[in-house]
Amino acid sequence: MNSLKSPTPVSKSTRHSAVMAPLPRKKHRCIVIGGGLAGLAAGYRLARRGWRVDVFEAHRRLGGRVFSYRFPQARKLICELGGEWIGDDHDAMKRLAREFGLELQPHQYSYFFWNVNSRSRRYRPGEDCFSAKAHKGFQQFAAEFKTYNESEKRRLDKLDWWTCLQQRKFSHRELLKRDLMDSTDFGESIRQTSAYTAATEYFGGNATDEMDWKIAGGNSRLIHALARSIGGASVRTRAEAKLVRQRGEEVTVALANGEKFRADVCICAVPAPCLRNIEWDPPLSPAQTDAADRLQYSRIMKSAVLYRARFWPEHKDGGFSVFTSRVSDFCFDSTYLQGGDARILCSYAIGEKADDLAAEPNKNDVAKWLTEDILHAVGRPKTPATHPVAIRTQAWQNQNWIGGAYAFYRPGQWFSVRPILQKPHGRVLFAGEHLAEWQGFMEGAVDTGEAAAEMLCEST
Numbered sequence: 065m066n067s068l069k070s071p072t073p074v075s076k077s078t079r080h081s082a083v084m085a086p087l088p089r090k091k092h093r094c095i096v097i098g099g100g101l102a103g104l105a106a107g108y109r110l111a112r113r114g115w116r117v118d119v120f121e122a123h124r125r126l127g128g129r130v131f132s133y134r135f136p137q138a139r140k141l142i143c144e145l146g147g148e149w150i151g152d153d154h155d156a157m158k159r160l161a162r163e164f165g166l167e168l169q170p171h172q173y174s175y176f177f178w179n180v181n182s183r184s185r186r187y188r189p190g191e192d193c194f195s196a197k198a199h200k201g202f203q204q205f206a207a208e209f210k211t212y213n214e215s216e217k218r219r220l221d222k223l224d225w226w227t228c229l230q231q232r233k234f235s236h237r238e239l240l241k242r243d244l245m246d247s248t249d250f251g252e253s254i255r256q257t258s259a260y261t262a263a264t265e266y267f268g269g270n271a272t273d274e275m276d277w278k279i280a281g282g283n284s285r286l287i288h289a290l291a292r293s294i295g296g297a298s299v300r301t302r303a304e305a306k307l308v309r310q311r312g313e314e315v316t317v318a319l320a321n322g323e324k325f326r327a328d329v330c331i332c333a334v335p336a337p338c339l340r341n342i343e344w345d346p347p348l349s350p351a352q353t354d355a356a357d358r359l360q361y362s363r364i365m366k367s368a369v370l371y372r373a374r375f376w377p378e379h380k381d382g383g384f385s386v387f388t389s390r391v392s393d394f395c396f397d398s399t400y401l402q403g404g405d406a407r408i409l410c411s412y413a414i415g416e417k418a419d420d421l422a423a424e425p426n427k428n429d430v431a432k433w434l435t436e437d438i439l440h441a442v443g444r445p446k447t448p449a450t451h452p453v454a455i456r457t458q459a460w461q462n463q464n465w466i467g468g469a470y471a472f473y474r475p476g477q478w479f480s481v482r483p484i485l486q487k488p489h490g491r492v493l494f495a496g497e498h499l500a501e502w503q504g505f506m507e508g509a510v511d512t513g514e515a516a517a518e519m520l521c522e523s524t
Contacts, residue, residue: 092113092114092115092116092328093115093116093117093326093327093328093329094106094107094110094115094116094117094118094327094328094329094330094331094520095117095118095120095315095317095325095327095329095330095331096117096118096119096120096330096331096333097120097305097308097317097330097331097332097333097334097342098119098120098121098128098332098333098334098338098495098496099119099120099121099123099126099127099128099291099299099301100121100126100127100128100129100130100333100334100496100509101127101128101129101130101147101286101287101290101497101506101509101510101513102128102333102495102496102497102509102510102512102513103119103121103128103331103333103334103495103513104119104126104287104290104291104294104299104513105156105160105290105509105510105513105514105517106331106333106495106513106514106516106517107119107290107294107298107299107331107513107517108290108293108294109513109514109517109518109521110517110520110521111293111294111295111298112293113517113521115520116298116327117294117295117298118298118300118325118327119291119294119298119299119300120300120303120304120305120317120319120325121299121300121301121302121303122302122303122304122305122320122338122465123301123302123465124301124302125301126287126288126291126299126301127146127284127287128146128466128509129146129147129460129466129469129470129497130144130146130147130283130284130286130287130506131144131145131146131147131284131458132144132145132146132281132282132283132284132285133145133368133456134282135368135370135408135453135454135456136454137370137406137453137454138370138404138406138408138453140402140404141370141398141399141402141404141406141407141408142281142282142399142402143368143398143399143408143410143456144278144282144283144366144398144410145366145368145456145458146283146366146458146460146469147283147505147506148171148275148278148283149171149274149275149276149277149278149505149506150168150171150274150276150277150278150279150283150506150507151269151270151272151273151274151275151276151277151505151507152270152272152274152276152277153269153270153274154274154502154505154506154507155507156507156510156511156514157286157506157507157510158277160286160289160290160510161279161286164285164286164289164290164293166279166280166281166285166286166289167279167280167281168277168278168279168280169277169278169279169280169401170276170277170401171275171276171277171278171383171400172189172190172272172275172276172382172383173189173275173382173383173384173385173396173397173400174186174187174188174189174379174381174382174383174384174385175187175193175385175386175387176386176387177193177241177244177386177387177388178386178387178388178389178440178441179388179389180389180390180440183441183443186379188381188382189272189275189381189382190270190271190272191271193241194234194238194241194242195235195238197233198232198233198234198235198238201232201233201234202232205232205263205267206266206267209263209267210267217260217479218260218479220259220260220263221258221259221260221261221475221476221477221478221479222475222476223258223259223260223475224254224255224256224257224258224259224475225242225246225254225255225257225258225259225262226239226243226253226254226255226257227255227259228259228262228263229242229254241387242254243255244387244388244389244393244394245387246262246266247414247415248393248394248412248414249262249265249273249504250262250362250414250472250504251361251362251363251364251414251415251468251469251470251472251504252362252363252414252415252472253415256472256474256475257472257473257474257475258473258474258475258476258477258478259475260478260479261473261478261503264501274505274507283506303319303320303321304319304320304341305317305318305319305320305342306318306319306320306341306342306343307342307343307345308330308332308342308343308344308345308492309345310345310346310490310491310492313328313491314326314327314328315327315328315329315330315490315491315492317330328491329491329492329493329520330491330492330493331492331493331494331495331513331516331517331520332492332493332494332495333494333495333496333509333512333513333516334496335361335466335467335468335471335496335498336355336356336359336361336467336471336485336496336498337356337359337361337466337467337468338465338466338467339352339353339356340353340356340357344489346490348489349489351484352484352485352487352489354484355480355481355482355484355485356485358477358481359471359472359473359477359481359485359498360468360471360472360474361460361461361466361467361468361469361470361471361472362414362415362460362461362468362469362470362471362472363414363415363416363418363419363460363461363468363469364412364413364414364418364459364460364461364468364469365411365413365417365418365419365421365422365457365458365459365460365461366410366411366412366413366457366458366460367410367411367413367421367427367430367431367434367455367456367457367458368398368408368409368410368455368456368457369408369409369410369411369431369434369435369452369454369455370406370407370408370452370453370454370455371406371407371408371409371450371451371452371453372405372406372451372453373405373406373407374397374405374407375438375439375442375444375447375450376397376409376438376442377442378397383396383397383400383401384396384397384400385397386438386441386442388437388441390433390437391413391417391420391421391433391437392411392413392433392434392437392438393411393412393413393414393417393418394411394412394413394414395409395410395411395412395434395437395438395441396409396410396412397409397410398410406453409434409438411434418459418461419461421457421459422457422459422461422462427455427457428452428455430455430457431452431454431455432452435450435452470497470498470503470504471497471498471503471504473503482498482499485498485499486499493516493519493520494512494516495509495512495513495515495516496509496512497509497512499512500512
């Protein structure tokens with residue numbers, strides 16, 4: 065994987081920055097630590113090349129931050145409590161869906177803004193909601209960014225996205241609007257987000273910000289398909305790796321239950337904070353452990369609320385969604401195009417809002433607050449009470465086995481933290497969305513897993 069993002073962000077290539085010693089041709093066995101999308105993509109690629117693969121996932125379920133959910137009261141409906149969108153430019157995800165015969169369904173959303181006192185007009189999917197002046201300045205910035213050299217990129221990385229846009233003549237009101245919109249991509253306020261990572265996000269994607277598709281029947285269907293293709297006996301849950309020891313041309317992985325497994329190489333596809341949960345022999349470099357400690361993960365809480373019937377508008381040119389200034393944050397119809405009377409509304413809250421909702425002990429109160437927010441947002445506050453049937457929440461920042469929804473690169477970290485974390489450690493390669501050009505997307509997880517597998521195949 066490149067240690068730097070591509071100078072033309074549209075090209076999202078993935079390669080490791082260091083080269084492992086060639087593997088003996090007679091041996092083809094790999095242990096994959098982590099049963100999320102990156103680990104399973106790596107295992108699947110190796111298994112297809114004839115490798116013996118063992119995948120160990122510490123959690124009770126596979127998928128990591130890909131988590132499709134069905135309410136017992138409405139089994140025909142599906143929502144995503146984790147990874148949600150597949151973009152038009154996400155070639156790896158689209159390819160895997162084709163390979164496994166998984167249908168992609170449209171998942172684009174129209175949107176509007178509501179700040180209690182006022183409500184904006186509705187914008188179609190991909191439509192720009194900013195002034196002509198701001199739009200022109202943004203397009204000029206995009207063109208300029210594609211000419212940046214490495215020094216200019218590093219300088220931009222030291223700036224936060226809020227300040228960068230402010231320098232580009234965005235008004236304070238427009239900055240607040242961008243903060244509402246863009247923070248959902250990073251999991252924290254744009255006042256804390258690297259301007260470089262934000263620029264690659266918006267100048268390297270499409271008009272809909274890669275919010276285009278999802279897998280019909282749930283994104284977790286891809287997780288299960290990958291696991292089946294690797295082989296059921298080779299993919300284990302509740303199998304926490306506690307020790308990775310390297311001696312000569314062999315890697316030994318010891319699980320928490322005392323079992324030990326040996327292989328020629330290892331791919332570690334766990335979030336950066338989880339590296340501290342593993343004993344490394346020989347140890348990781350001080351720079352690598354320090355980088356893992358410095359990289360924070362975003363605070364995101366998804367709250368899926370089931371209703372017997374829809375009470376928000378339905379549009380033919382994109383699903384319903386609204387950005388609010390309230391604790392509900394960004395809300396959208398999870399069941400867009402799924403049919404039936406019952407519907408699921410999802411709140412996607414970030415940062416302090418996510419922490420506030422997660423701290424509420426009575427989740428029924430959370431459902432009540434979200435319902436009231438949307439009733440006001442759509443201009444129906446006096447409608448007879450719409451009673452939620454059930455609520456299911458997922459506060460990713462409270463998941464100790466992950467530490468957050470996805471990696472959050474603060475100003476100055478993309479060129480200092482990421483290159484260190486992606487360096488191989490002896491016969492161990494690393495993968496995960498935190499190392500990807502498509503960082504924060506399911507696409508990024510797949511890219512890094514496949515790149516690690518390809519590197520091993522090229523070494524044999």
